[in-house]
Amino acid sequence: MNILAIDAAPARARRLHPLAVRVMHWTNAAAMIVLIGSGWGIYNDSVIFHGLHFPVKIGSWAAESLLWHFAAMWVLVLNGGTYLVYGIATGRLRERLLPIRVADVAETVRETLHLKLAHxxxxxxxxxxxxxxxxxxLAGLAQVVSGLAIWKPVQFSGLADLLGGFQSARLIHFLGMAVIVGFLVVHVALSLLVPRTLWAMLTGGPELPARR
Incomplete structure (x- = not known):
């Protein structure tokens, strides 16, 4: 038998959002919502900006909010870390997020200003x-780093010092939260404007050619 004559199995088509991506996406979303809501409860107990309190929160008091925060923290770190490793290993992140060209940014901004939101x-x-x-x-990674400095300021004193001290780490953590909340607002709004994107994340979306 001539083993060189054996044909390789044909490459299989793949979904835009494989099952693993969909599971990790919705797990990340749930963990982020819990982290944000419980973080607001923690913030209310020791405010950074006087006069700014969050009426909506997870946890009746700060200690309960902390329990929710720690539980969701581990979910996001483990699941989010797995998502990044998966995205890098499979080439998904590079394929979806690169390259970025200045001309493309200018064109997208121009189309958005003219309300051309078709996708x-x-x-x-x-x-x-x-x-x-x-x-x-990047904001998520900053949240992990600043969160460690806030959680264990003695054990991670070098990290806290690198961020400018405990209060600076708290401010960085707060600003990182604001960036993520802003992203979620835009993300959800665009999903509602173009429902096919939401449906694709639920069902897997269209089939793509197999990676070579």
């Missing part, structure tokens, strides 16, 4: 979407 091709992100996703990933 006919679900398989590609426009330049602004790519930037937003990269920003929220």
């Amino acid at each position: 006919e091709d679900l398989t590609t992100y426009n330049a602004v979407q790519k930037i937003l996703y990269i920003v929220v990933i």
